[in-house]
Amino acid sequence: MIKLEMNKKQEAILAAIIIVAAIVIFVSSIMSGSPESDAPEPPPAPEPIPPPAPLIDVIYGQMQRQEETDDWLLSKLDTDEHNLENPIVSLNPYDTSPLTALVLFDTKEPAQVSVKIISKTQEATIFHTFKGYNNRHILPVYGLYPGAKNIVEITAKERGGAETSALFLIETQPMPDDILNNLVPQSSEKDSGEPSGQSPETTKFYFTHVKKTAFDANGDYRWYYDDLSLNYPTKYLDNGNMFIVMGTSQANEVLALEVNMLGKIISAETISAAMKYGGLDEHQITQRPMYADD
Numbered sequence: 422m423i424k425l426e427m428n429k430k431q432e433a434i435l436a437a438i439i440i441v442a443a444i445v446i447f448v449s450s451i452m453s454g455s456p457e458s459d460a461p462e463p464p465p466a467p468e469p470i471p472p473p474a475p476l477i478d479v480i481y482g483q484m485q486r487q488e489e490t491d492d493w494l495l496s497k498l499d500t501d502e503h504n505l506e507n508p509i510v511s512l513n514p515y516d517t518s519p520l521t522a523l524v525l526f527d528t529k530e531p532a533q534v535s536v537k538i539i540s541k542t543q544e545a546t547i548f549h550t551f552k553g554y555n556n557r558h559i560l561p562v563y564g565l566y567p568g569a570k571n572i573v574e575i576t577a578k579e580r581g582g583a584e585t586s587a588l589f590l591i592e593t594q595p596m597p598d599d600i601l602n603n604l605v606p607q608s609s610e611k612d613s614g615e616p617s618g619q620s621p622e623t624t625k626f627y628f629t630h631v632k633k634t635a636f637d638a639n640g641d642y643r644w645y646y647d648d649l650s651l652n653y654p655t656k657y658l659d660n661g662n663m664f665i666v667m668g669t670s671q672a673n674e675v676l677a678l679e680v681n682m683l684g685k686i687i688s689a690e691t692i693s694a695a696m697k698y699g700g701l702d703e704h705q706i707t708q709r710p711m712y713a714d715d
Contacts, residue, residue: 476667476676480689487515487685498525498557505577505587512591517648517684522562522591524575532577532585534558538565539572545637554580563682564643568595600632600645633663646684662687 494511503509508526513519524536531554538547547564558577565571571593576586633646633655646663656664658679665678679687 477689477691480676480678480686484686484689490514494523494525498527503527504529505575505585508575508587508589510589510591512593513684515684517646518644518682519647520563520565520567520593520642520644521683522565522573523683524560524562524573525558527557528577529556530579530583531556532558532579534560535576535578536560536562537574537576538562539574540564540566540637541639541641545639545641545643547637547643561681561683562591564637565591565593567593567642569593596642596645597647600634600642644682648684 490511494509494514497503498509503526505526505528508524511523511525513521514523533550533552533554535548535550537549540546551558551560560575562573569592571591572588573591574586574588576584578584634642635644636642653665653667658664661682663678663680663682665680667676667678674691674693676689676691678689681687
């Protein structure tokens with residue numbers, strides 16, 4: 422082996438060259454490394470938020486689900502035998518009116534049907550006789566007590582006078598807290614027309630209007646509408662249904678709905694309205710009189 426001899430200066434220069442070369446190789450190895458294996462992957466891009474569906478589409482979707490509920494109930498009525506002693510009882514069938522029910526059954530002979538909800542007092546008793554004599558009976562039941570096992574009596578009367586009655590229970594859930602706190606008392610006031618200290622104090626009560634509600638002569642809640650999307654000013658029609666008008670995202674357009682007390686949307690229409698002065702509201706709605714030839 423041939424051994425090369427170097428002086429100290431040459432050794433220092435060689436050592437410096439080796440150090441520089443090592444640094445270059447190290448840096449080069451880092452730069453040439455695969456970014457997929459060394460660098461963390463960037464987080465995935467968030468999914469774009471779809472724009473909200475037009476209000477009329479939301480309403481039509483709700484109406485479609487309600488029709489499916491009707492089809493299911495009628496199919497069950499056609500498939501199985503349900504008479505007055507064994508009716509179909511669907512509590513809150515459309516998921517928007519928890520203190521109502523739909524009762525379905527058939528009678529062999531045409532009969533006129535009455536419904537009575539046994540209440541705490543005679544004044545609060547709810548009773549209704551439906552018109553006509555039919556074999557098929559689809560009865561709305563309004564005015565159930567919340568958080569109770571309600572006793573409901575149904576009577577079927579044939580044309581000849583024969584009557585059949587049946588009692589059954591419909592159990593409901595308690596009232597939600599937001600409705601229980603719906604009635605808010607204002608601070609007491611004195612009648613300014615009386616001498617100071619001689620007039621009895623009076624308390625005024627105000628509703629928070631969280632949800633549509635109804636109560637009986639005893640002050641007990643007997644109905645409420647559990648759909649905040651339709652929590653708008655309402656007219657009540659002669660047929661007992663609610664007429665609700667609400668704005669949409671479109672200029673000069675409002676949505677008009679007819680909704681029954683079971684919470685079923687009977688019809689929905691968009692109508693044009695002048696929006697310059699606040700638009701069309703319930704104060705501008707008048708029911709057209711009904712005529713015999715309508």
